[in-house]
Amino acid sequence: MSFMKFAATTFAAACMAFQAQAADITIRLAHLNPEDPFASHSGAMAAVFKSLVESNSGGRIEVQLFPNGQLGKDNEVIDQVRNGLVESVISSSGGIAQHYPLVGVFDIPFAFPNIGVASKVITKDSSFGKKFTADLEAKTGLKVLGLLDSGGFFEFTNSKKPIKTVEDMEGLRIRTMTVPTQEALVNSLGANATPMPWAELYTALQTGVVDGEMNPVPIIAFAKFDEVQKYLSLTNHLITPYVWTMNEDFYKGLSPEDQYLVSWAADVATDAGRSMSRVIEASDKGLPALAAKMEVNAVEPAELEKFAAASQPAVRALIEEKFGAEGTEMLDAMMTSIEEEKTDF
Incomplete structure (x- = not known):
């Protein structure tokens, strides 16, 4: 040397x-x-x-x-x-x-109008x-x-069919986090909520234990769910x-x-x-990458109103029942903050 x-x-x-x-x-x-x-x-x-x-x-x-x-x-x-x-x-x-458990207040669907407001509140x-x-x-x-x-608004993916209306949710087994409010959201739309840990999800989708799941586009992309899911329906229904x-x-x-x-x-x-x-x-790591392998559809605004009408009361009722006045106060504080931030847009 x-x-x-x-x-x-x-x-x-x-x-x-x-x-x-x-x-x-x-x-x-x-x-x-x-x-x-x-x-x-x-x-x-x-x-x-x-x-x-x-x-x-x-x-x-x-x-x-x-x-x-x-x-x-x-x-x-x-x-x-x-x-x-x-x-x-x-x-x-x-x-x-x-x-x-009070983190469940974030599960009120369609509460945030856009990512700008979400970024200011969360x-x-x-x-x-x-x-x-x-x-x-x-x-x-x-x-x-x-x-x-958590990476953006949640969208639905599944292996059975495009989701274009609330009726299309009927009977689908959709994985949720182990959060009762998310279970209430999915069940209120006519699907069957199946809570399970993240670590088990890819295999569950691959083997058909569940038909679908909901996550933001960046998470769907890096988790490679396009390998085990055929349909991606853009609903922007939740942000956690x-x-x-x-x-x-x-x-x-x-x-x-x-x-x-x-x-x-x-x-x-x-x-x-x-x-x-x-x-x-x-970037091309997001939706374009998924669209190359999956069938992607955006749910029409009129249909999204029906999604909101079916799911919002169910989740709010669960929060009020499960957490009482404390839960209602935390939820109302979040909704007030959202309304305040809307005025800047």
């Missing part, structure tokens, strides 16, 4: 050793989706957060990423965070619902977001680092949150400077994730 090569190898090894010694704080961050920051919003969030925290801490803080549900199902990983086994997780509303800095995150933190003991939409949480004791144990760094990096990363969803929707 030449002297120059030896010196370079020794220098690289020394740098690695220095980095290992310098990283005296480790943040393990889990999420359900692909690691590729250009494939999913949570992948983008995790990548940006890791880069910002590690570079701005001078290597004192290491961020270890666990994408693709490596640490378990969504609600299981939240358990791990609450118990201090994992520091942080970016979760779907289905996972959060097992720990904070953030921890909005008037509603502050109320929602404060209540979630008080009841779970988790620190909320970020709140954003992803909630990024951290173990509260871990967060409080950080120095004030590191708390600021973690919170700032999470804010920037959340914005990056929200933007990545819009990029995927607008």
Whole structure:
């Protein structure tokens, strides 16, 4: 080995050793989706957060990423965070619902008129977001680092037929998250809601255990549901949150400077994730990629009014029944925030 090569190898090894010694704080961050920051919003969030925290801490803080549900199902990983086994997780509303059922208020169908309003309401800095995150933190003991939409509006896919009217929903077995309000939504349209964890969904669609599912276009795309679903019907009927949480004791144990760094990096990363969803929707990775393999149809506005008329009362009734005055108050706060943001458009 030449002297120059030896010196370079020794220098690289020394740098690695220095980095290992310098990283005296480790943040393990889990999420359900692909690691590729250009494939999913949570992948983008995790990548940006890791880069910002590690570079701005001078290597004192290491961020270890666990994408693709490596640490378990969504609600299981939240358990791990609450118990201090994992520091942080970016979760779907289905996972959060097992720990904070009031997330079901987001399941009022056709509540958000467009993605602009949704982006303004579904953030921890909005008037509603502050109320929602404060209540979630008080009841779970988790620190909320970020709140954003799950990738866009939900659409229906299935393997049987195009969905053009409410009547087309009749008898279809549609997977939902394990959230009662989503089950009520699907059942109110004449379909049969089949709740199951995300990790089981692709196989369930492939084997015919369920006929279809509902998700935003970016999630349908990266999950490759076009391989096991024939029809995509654009309904824009629902938009749900992803909630990024951290173990509260871990967060409080950080120095004030590191708390600021973690919170700032999470804010920037959340914005990056929200933007990545819009990029995927607008690129050939989104709807054009799905349309190349699936039959895509947009449901007519007059029919969407019938979807709303059938589903909104059912979901509101369940919220009022299941959560009482507390649920009604949270739902009304969200609807008020939506109406306020509409005035800016």
